[in-house]
Amino acid sequence: MIDEKKLIETLKTCDFSMTPNVLVQESLEEIIEEQPKVGxxxxxxxxxxxxxxxxxxxxxxxxxxxxxxxxxxxxxxxxxxxxxxxxxxxxxxxxxxxxxxxx
Incomplete structure (x- = not known):
């Protein structure tokens, strides 16, 4: 199990602005937010x-x-x-x- 809130915060601090991975970051955040919240x-x-x-x-x-x-x-x-x-x-x-x- 992961702490989805902590993972999202970590992703937001990553700098993907110099790469085409900005869309990847947004997609990852959406996927994580849609996951069932454990507990x-x-x-x-x-x-x-x-x-x-x-x-x-x-x-x-x-x-x-x-x-x-x-x-x-x-x-x-x-x-x-x-x-x-x-x-x-x-x-x-x-x-x-x-x-x-x-x-």
Whole structure:
């Protein structure tokens, strides 16, 4: 895992102005910024997971659930607690890889 913020700061301090690599630097910054943020909450207002991707979600009260998102849901993640109200996550983060038993 890398610290994407530190890597972006480092790239910004590099001087590529004398080479045609300026476009490479911009592309690298975009790619890094688009990577899933390991261990950081991503606001639902900023972006949502890919369709059918499971994620750890958190609501405004600190309740957390593992949920799946799909763009056709009425609300992000679209899980309803009851007929009258539904769970509305305000942030999410990717799930870690599942544990694999080593034999």
């Amino acid at each position: 950081e909450w991503i606001p639902v207002s900023e972006r949502l997971p890919k369709d059918f991707e499971k994620a750890l979600t958190c609501d405004e009260h600190g309740n957390m659930h593992v949920m799946m998102h799909h763009h056709t849901f009425e609300v992000p993640f679209g899980i309803y607690e009851s007929d009258a109200r539904y769970y509305r996550p305000i942030a999410w983060m990717p799930l870690p890889k599942a544990y694999e038993v080593q034999e």
